Amino acid sequence: AQTVTQSQPEMSVQEAETVTLSCTYDTSESDYYLFWYKQPPSRQMILVIRQEAYKQQNATENRFSVNFQKAAKSFSLKISDSQLGDAAMYFCAYRLRGNMLTFGGGTRLMVKP
Amino acid sequence: EPEVTQTPSHQVTQMGQEVILRCVPISNHLYFYWYRQILGQKVEFLVSFYNNEISEKSEIFDDQFSVERPDGSNFTLKIRSTKLEDSAMYFCASSIGLAADTQYFGPGTRLTVL
Numbered sequence: 001a002q003t004v005t006q007s008q009p010e011m012s013v014q015e016a017e018t019v020t021l022s023c024t025y026d027t028s029e030s031d032y033y034l035f036w037y038k039q040p041p042s043r044q045m046i047l048v049i050r051q052e053a054y055k056q057q058n059a060t061e062n063r064f065s066v067n068f069q070k071a072a073k074s075f076s077l078k079i080s081d082s083q084l085g086d087a088a089m090y091f092c093a094y095r096l097r098g099n100m101l102t103f104g105g106g107t108r109l110m111v112k113p
Numbered sequence: 114e115p116e117v118t119q120t121p122s123h124q125v126t127q128m129g130q131e132v133i134l135r136c137v138p139i140s141n142h143l144y145f146y147w148y149r150q151i152l153g154q155k156v157e158f159l160v161s162f163y164n165n166e167i168s169e170k171s172e173i174f175d176d177q178f179s180v181e182r183p184d185g186s187n188f189t190l191k192i193r194s195t196k197l198e199d200s201a202m203y204f205c206a207s208s209i210g211l212a213a214d215t216q217y218f219g220p221g222t223r224l225t226v227l
Contacts, residue, residue, distance in 0.1 A: 046218070091156065098211065099158075099211060101148075
């Protein structure tokens with residue numbers, strides 16, 4: 001069974017600084033998909049960024065980028081120029097070819113003004 | 114921008130009662146999902162639904178759970194006889210396709226079983 005681990009229950013960052021959220025996963029598959037979702041307080045989860053395992057290039061979306069290390073089974077999220085609106089729970093998730101997403105336990109990110 | 118919506122936002126019920134949680138997926142999406150998150154725990158997959166039938170389900174999704182798409186817009190999760198341990202946040206999601214396609218989540222329904 002696949003597992004996803006987020007080892008940092010909470011992180012804090014100063015506004016305008018950079019922060020990296022960690023995620024590791026365990027799988028024996030070679031073709032899969034990885035996602036970072038953001039969940040603001042009392043709001044739905046929204047997709048931040050995704051990565052296809054067959055792609056060597058790390059995905060980027062504006063201030064968000066990932067460091068995908070396939071051999072190490074690591075998928076960290078870097079947030080540059082942090083903003084107050086980035087404060088949220090961040091979930092790392094894994095998906096094989098089928099339907100289900102397997103989530104990590106989440107990291108609560110606090111942004112200090 | 115289209116969104117997945119869920120009603121109610123909070124449901125309180127007595128143990129043993131039936132509850133129906135409702136979701137309206139994004140209109141052109143073909144795949145629908147339910148997830149749940151018990152307080153302080155991970156978000157867990159329950160079931161996926163495509164072409165009017167269950168395509169995948171987890172071991173959590175036992176006989177007390179059922180899903181239905183009663184019309185062209187709603188997608189429901191029924192819990193037949195609620196237990197205390199069913200208290201959780203239930204998220205509906207939808208996607209156009211599988212695998213790489215993004216699953217869009219609703220805001221969730223908080224179910225409290227007393």
